[in-house]
Amino acid sequence: MTSLFFKVSCRDCSAESIIFSKATTTIICTVCGSTLTNPAGGKAQLVGCDVVEALE
Ligand SMILES: [Zn+2]
Incomplete structure (x- = not known):
C-alpha cells in the first residue's frame, strides 16, 4: 500500500493518466x-478522478 504512482481515470472524460501519489x-x-x-x-488528494490501479 505504498505505491508511488497511480493510474487514474478522469471522471469527466474517462481519459487515463498516471499520477505521482506525492505530487x-x-x-x-x-x-x-x-x-x-x-x-x-x-500527498496528492484525488478530486476529479478515480484510481484504476496502483503501480509499483
Ligand atoms: Zn478529462
Missing part, C-alpha cells in the same frame, strides 16, 4: 483540463 502541484487532465488532484499535506 505537490495540482494535476489536470491533459484531455479535458479538469483538476485531477490537489496537493494536500505532502
Whole structure:
C-alpha cells in the first residue's frame, strides 16, 4: 500500500493518466483540463478522478 504512482481515470472524460501519489502541484487532465488532484499535506488528494490501479 505504498505505491508511488497511480493510474487514474478522469471522471469527466474517462481519459487515463498516471499520477505521482506525492505530487505537490495540482494535476489536470491533459484531455479535458479538469483538476485531477490537489496537493494536500505532502500527498496528492484525488478530486476529479478515480484510481484504476496502483503501480509499483
Ligand atoms: Zn478529462
